[in-house]
Amino acid sequence: MMILLLGGTGRTGKLVLEEAVKRGYLVNCLVRDPTRLERDHASINFFKGSPNQMSDLKQSMYGCEAIISVLNISRTPDFPWARLRTPVTFLSDVMHNVIELAEQEGIKRIIVCSAWGVAETKRDVPAWFNWFINNSNIGFAYKDHEKQEELLKKSNLRWTIVRPTGLTNSKKEQKVIESYYGRPGRK
Numbered sequence: 001m002m003i004l005l006l007g008g009t010g011r012t013g014k015l016v017l018e019e020a021v022k023r024g025y026l027v028n029c030l031v032r033d034p035t036r037l038e039r040d041h042a043s044i045n046f047f048k049g050s051p052n053q054m055s056d057l058k059q060s061m062y063g064c065e066a067i068i069s070v071l072n073i074s075r076t077p078d079f080p081w082a083r084l085r086t087p088v089t090f091l092s093d094v095m096h097n098v099i100e101l102a103e104q105e106g107i108k109r110i111i112v113c114s115a116w117g118v119a120e121t122k123r124d125v126p127a128w129f130n131w132f133i134n135n136s137n138i139g140f141a142y143k144d145h146e147k148q149e150e151l152l153k154k155s156n157l158r159w160t161i162v163r164p165t166g167l168t169n170s171k172k173e174q175k176v177i178e179s180y181y182g183r184p185g186r187k
Contacts, residue, residue, distance in 0.1 A: 001066065002063050004061050004068070030049055065107065114145040
């Protein structure tokens, strides 16, 4: 199976790319700077470009059966009040393009990494974290994640939205706790 990975040079994207290759997938990876990734793997096709450019996105989608997006609105540096690197509507703009092109290319499946605290899960986050969302540049990402989720829900694509509560750079293995629609999931 060939998949398109968006966000493959980010912290989460590198892990998704590594796992996809381990599992035997062929991966088209659309990146602004291909030098940020190891390029000598036969299972990975790199496309230089931006996911908010229709022509770049279309070229990288060719032959794919599914799309995984781990894109986010980024800041320079990660400090919550740091200047944004991407436009405030980056995620929803890209998702609009993805949906349009996926339908043209016959791609039916998409998986998107969003965040806990988006949409109906906003009521579940602690008050201190909600304060950060409402009073820092982190909030731009949360608002745009919600917009991209709404676009997906209105589309004809088969979608999965993953909302992690926290992503760390730790190598320590921990038990993953899943829930579906806010209720405990399968063990």
